[in-house]
Amino acid sequence: MKLRAEELGLLARGAAVLGTGGGGDPHIGKLLAERAVREHGPVEIVAVGDLPDDACVLPVAMMGAPTVMVEKLPSADQISVAVQTLAKYVGKTPTHIACIEAGGVNSTVPVIAAAQLGLPLVDGDGMGRAFPELQMVLPTLAGIEATPMSIVDEKGNRGVFDTVTNEWAERLARSATVDMGCSAIVSLYAMTGAEIRGAFVAGTLSKCVALGRAIERAQSQHSDPVAAVVDELGGRLLHVGKVVDVQRRTTTGFARGDATVDGLDASHGEVMVLRFQNEHLVAELAGTAVATTPDLIIVLDTESGEPITTEALRYGHRVSVLAAPADERWHSPAGIELVGPRYFGYDLDPIRALETV
Template sequence: MGWQIDTAQVEDLARGAALFGTGGGGDPYIGSLLARQALADGPVAVLDLSELPDDAHVLFVAMMGAPTVMVEKLPSLDEVIEPVRALGAHLGRPVTHIACAEVGGVNSTIPVAAAAALGLPLIDADGMGRAFPELQMVLPTLIGVTASPLALSDEKGNVAVLQTIDNSWTERIARVATVEMGCSTMIAGFSMTGAQARAGLVGGSLSRCITVGRAIADAREGKTDPVTAAVALLDGRELFDGKVVDVQRATTTGFARGRARIEGEGGTVLTLQFQNEHLVAEADGRILATTPDLIMVVEGETGEPVTTEGLRYGQRVRVLAAPADERWHCPEALAMVGPGYFGYDLPAHRFDGTVSTGAVSTGTVSGIAAAEEAK
């Protein structure tokens, strides 16, 4: 059933989405500021996937680029809605619904701002069930939905509409444009019908984020462990508890790439390797979890999610893992988001310690070597 989102729910949404974002998706605080500004005039209607008419015209709205840049390069509401307007004009038909490409930090709240500013309903769903770094890495790609035409805008007033031959080329060209436009842009694309959205999206994403975000806050207020509360709702497990002893991070080709080392009791060291999002968790040579399953870092006591750009030396953190939408473990999906795609010569390890039966490995370097290359 449909519901409404207002300013009172934005904080819980941002917190939960930052957790599901697996370290990426952008700073949730920035997105929440935009959403609160847009919601000042009233709430936004949120619809279940089942309520979408077949002939609906659905667009993803998101930030593209390096989250590290967006911390200082704040977007405006005009920048958020310009791509939607440009794409509607280009396609010659009005946009009827807004959806999240991913549930991750700013990319869960920017669509709220877009829907509020444009007076359009938002869908309680997203394209991943988590966050991934590249444009084509959404479940609608697997059912033939095209990313282009794709509209981009920046803070200077530039607006562009791309038409490409496939979703990988959309990513390549849009990434170059994004770097030239300041390493972060607002985008709108993946034009879908209601029927395609029902087939390709992960339902209930926004309400799930709000539930998990609220549970973390409630546990803190009730003097119980917020991390345990989050793990229970995620159907996941805690991988590691320790202190950040090293972070290597750089913004290259429009991504925040690098690794973090976390030292636990007895000197055991967990290494996290990331490209915007955490991709591999490895402890003393043993792989604990890999993409596409979710690897999440939270503050040790408060349970607040920590993004990859927010990792700092000396932080006490806990690392969690949870299952991805099962569609991500089919061979076609693993070829797009599995470890091999990112250059790690290993199969996809599920959060529970098993190896995905659909595992595809196309990489030629080890995880450690890939991290060294990202320095």
């Protein structure tokens, strides 16, 4: 399977759905990847099951606040330099590139690396969604170390961290990201093919393209694109309404905030509040949580079905809020400890997307 320029818009759009508000603007992700693929040719996609056991897979991602990423684009070679810096440090030649998370930019940044370096891209990711901190990946649950990792900015500054825990990698890399202007490119979680098979979510890129295609099909057939996404994900519709307030602040390298959505139509009279840190973490109806991390809380434009990232949310947006189940490994005790509501400061047990109907 080859990823061609014409599929990149579908990929970025579907990834922004799974990105649950984070992972960066899909339009920017699409434009950057299209340029790379036009210049270097289509990118070969390899199924997780087809990876050689001894493959040297280097994931690559953008780290930082999506509010900044939309204004500060990576430089032409920043993405491949991040991969090359890590490869040189570990003294290995990469055979494959991978996505660490699903997200509008973070599903296409690896496409750019793969195109520029002429390497195949793994059809999978490390989360099955997006999360704000770098230790929040299934490989952490599988005991795989985030470091050595590289971090590179658009000015030419480079760093490598080699830390005692993945939380320390997050801490040091987050400070460097803030210094670098609140967004940077990182390459981390270097894995073998065998490790990828044990720790990744398989098929994420194909799923993103399918999601993007379902939205496009519903748009062209004038059917309900929100329903198409709910069908595709096995999720449920939580709320339909209009954004009436967004509180947003870019602090400690994250885009944090709350959005208030007044109910319309079936949700008339109900008010939903969304709490986010890059990604949506908690959805509350009338002050009571109805969906939480680790399950996916997704905001779509009600009319077009296009995913709306947290940094793009604005007053007046007509939106539909969905919940969908996360990869089951996130619901293990270790998974909940790593990414459950309490980690983010919400004194709540996790609420599953399909728990209360």
